[in-house]
Amino acid sequence: MSKPEFVYVTYIETTPEKLWEALTSSDFSRRYWFGTELQSDWRIGSSFALVTNGITSDVGEVLEFDRPRRLSYTFNHILRDDLRNAEPTKVVFTLEPHGPLVKLTLIHEGFAKADKLRDAISTGWPAILSSLKSLLETGSALAIPRTALGKEIQSS
Amino acid sequence: MNIDRFKPMTVYTIYMAATPEKVWQALTSAEFSRKYFFGNAVEIDLRIGGAYIVRAPDGALHISGEVAECVPYRKLSFTFNVNWPELIEKLGATLVTYEIEPAGDAIRLTMTESHDRPLDDDILSGGRQGWPAILSSLKSLLETGQALVVKMAPPERMLAALKKLGIKTP
Numbered sequence: 648m649s650k651p652e653f654v655y656v657t658y659i660e661t662t663p664e665k666l667w668e669a670l671t672s673s674d675f676s677r678r679y680w681f682g683t684e685l686q687s688d689w690r691i692g693s694s695f696a697l698v699t700n701g702i703t704s705d706v707g708e709v710l711e712f713d714r715p716r717r718l719s720y721t722f723n724h725i726l727r728d729d730l731r732n733a734e735p736t737k738v739v740f741t742l743e744p745h746g747p748l749v750k751l752t753l754i755h756e757g758f759a760k761a762d763k764l765r766d767a768i769s770t771g772w773p774a775i776l777s778s779l780k781s782l783l784e785t786g787s788a789l790a791i792p793r794t795a796l797g798k799e800i801q802s803s
Numbered sequence: 804m805n806i807d808r809f810k811p812m813t814v815y816t817i818y819m820a821a822t823p824e825k826v827w828q829a830l831t832s833a834e835f836s837r838k839y840f841f842g843n844a845v846e847i848d849l850r851i852g853g854a855y856i857v858r859a860p861d862g863a864l865h866i867s868g869e870v871a872e873c874v875p876y877r878k879l880s881f882t883f884n885v886n887w888p889e890l891i892e893k894l895g896a897t898l899v900t901y902e903i904e905p906a907g908d909a910i911r912l913t914m915t916e917s918h919d920r921p922l923d924d925d926i927l928s929g930g931r932q933g934w935p936a937i938l939s940s941l942k943s944l945l946e947t948g949q950a951l952v953v954k955m956a957p958p959e960r961m962l963a964a965l966k967k968l969g970i971k972t973p
Contacts, residue, residue, distance in 0.1 A: 656935035657817070658953050660943060746954050770816075774906070777818035777942065785946050789818055795906035 652756035653769050657776055659749050661783040663742045666749050667715035669779055670740055679778035679788040687720075695720045702726070707735055717741055722755070730764045751776065770796050804852070804871045806880065809898040809917035812927055815934045816913045821945040823876040823903045823910055829941055830879065830901055833858075838950040839940035847881070849873055855881040871898065878902050883916075888971045894926065895919045914938060929961030 659666060669675040673684035680697075683704075687695040689712050697705040707721035721735040736757040743750045753772060758765040774796055778789040819826065829835040833844035842860035847853065851873055857866035868882030880900035884891050898917040903910055916930050936953040944950040962972050 658936055658939040658951055660947075660949075660951055746952060748951055748953065773816040774818050774911075777909075780939070780942065781820060781946055784943055785820075787820070789820055790908040791818055792907045795909075795911070 651758040651765065652754060653758075653765060653772065654755075655753045655772050655776060657751050657780055658745060659751060659780045659783055660747065661749055663715035663744060663749050665783060666742055666751060667718070669783060670718055675779075675782070679782045680775050681791075681793055695722075707738075710737070711739070715742055724764055730767055733759065736764070736768075804869060804882070806871050806898055806917075808919045809896075810919075811915045811917045812922065813916040813930050813934065814913065815938060816911060817938050817942055818906055818909045818911050819942045819945055820909050823905065825945060826903050826910055826912060826941075827876045827879075829945060835941075835944070839944050840937050841953075841955065849875070849879075855883070857883075868896075868899075872900070876903060887965070887973070890965070890970050893968050893970055894922060897930075912938065912941075923964070925960055925964035927961075928964075929958035932958050932961075 669679070671685065671689060673686070676683055676685045681699065683697050683699045685695070686698050687693055687709055689709055691709055691712055693709045695707040695709050696703050704726045705722055705724050707723055709720050711717050711719035717739065719737065719739040722738050723735040724730045734757060736755060739754045739756075741752040743752070753776065755768055755772065774789075774791050778791060782788040829839070831845065831847050831849060833846055836843060836845040837860075840857075843865060844858045846856040846858065847870065848855075849870065851870055853870040853873075855866075855868040855870055856864065859865040864886055866883055866885050868884055870879070870881045872878055872880040878901070880898060883897045883899040896919060900915045900917065902913045902915075904913075914934055916927075916934070932955070936951075936955055940951040940953055965972050
């Protein structure tokens with residue numbers, strides 16, 4: 648159970664292009680990612696940041712940008728000392744056409760074993776990606792308050 | 804049934820814009836499950852010790868089990884044993900637990916697949932392939948009225964591992 652990586656798969660009725668847009672645009676991310684903006688020019692090697700209400704919570708670097716198939720960036724939490732990882736963690740999104748659907752696979756890896764950050768992202772990603780799926784399929788993201796996620800991210 | 808011996812090995816969490824009552828209904832009725840569970844019909848006697856059955860689209864018994872916990876609209880656990888000869892003798896029983904919790908205007912559904920002995924990732928890969936498709940489809944059904952049509956290849960990695968153990972699969 649305590650593998651130092653987090654894997655999440657979901658199937659979405661959309662196109663790879665629309666899903667790619669949703670994963671890389673702040674107009675979309677603000678709606679499904681608790682108001683968070685994704686700041687990057689998306690060149691390989693460029694900086695990447697998650698910014699919510701003007702406050703930067705995570706910073707990283709773009710590793711892969713193979714539109715609309717594979718997106719990867721590093722991820723380093725900077726806001727809370729207890730969630731800081733010694734090394735940046737890595738996020739990889741893979742988008743695969745699956746009949747009329749897209750299979751989205753997220754792998755977030757590079758955690759120290761039994762890491763607190765891993766516990767927090769394990770709670771956060773299903774909410775973010777569930778909301779993203781709702782947004783693409785119904786036009787409305789989910790209204791999930793951060794406080795509903797569990798104690799790990801409640802206080803962030 | 805004492806379920807303390809079961810340990811969680813696969814967990815899948817998904818959020819949906821639906822009421823706990825609606826999700827509960829979808830998880831426990833054949834009419835709904837046919838739409839999101841690869842055409843399979845769930846039949847469940849909702850009391851502790853009651854039967855849990857899944858029938859394949861042709862009506863054949865595919866999975867059978869017994870209800871272990873039942874708290875309407877909140878928690879349901881049951882054994883979930885695929886009807887393949889020698890599977891239960893060699894791998895033990897499988898326990899599936901659904902938990903429904905409010906999350907703002909949405910709900911959080913957590914599916915936990917537990918086993919009473921350590922199993923390797925090859926064996927567990929079947930469930931890990933299936934659950935995201937089933938529960939993604941359930942979410943779409945409840946939010947849009949339409950389930951997803953997920954065409955799933957057979958879980959080759961799991962089938963090969965079962966074959967190695969001498970378990971006969973279709």
